Amino acid sequence: MALRKKSGIEESRKAIRRREHNRYFKTSMRTAIKKAIEVAGTDNEDAAIRRAYKVIDKCAQKNIIHKNKAANRKSKMIQAIKKAKV
Numbered sequence: 001m002a003l004r005k006k007s008g009i010e011e012s013r014k015a016i017r018r019r020e021h022n023r024y025f026k027t028s029m030r031t032a033i034k035k036a037i038e039v040a041g042t043d044n045e046d047a048a049i050r051r052a053y054k055v056i057d058k059c060a061q062k063n064i065i066h067k068n069k070a071a072n073r074k075s076k077m078i079q080a081i082k083k084a085k086v
Contacts, residue, residue, distance in 0.1 A: 025064045029055045033077050041085035
């Protein structure tokens with residue numbers, strides 16, 4: 001980034017802000033997936049899966065992750081939940 005020009009400085013600031021914003025959503029997505037896997041086989045399983053699906057879809061909708069990656073995450077999460085139940 002060209003930090004000698006005013007536009008370069010502004011773009012650098014925007015990039016930092018965007019990175020922090022995206023990091024928040026990615027972390028919340030990972031946490032929701034982990035919690036859904038943790039509660040596999042309990043009464044709260046359905047609610048946790050719904051919550052994780054919602055968070056993953058939100059990230060895909062906001063272009064934080066690609067829609068195909070969102071589908072892969074959901075698929076892998078369900079596989080992990082089934083494996084944890086056994």
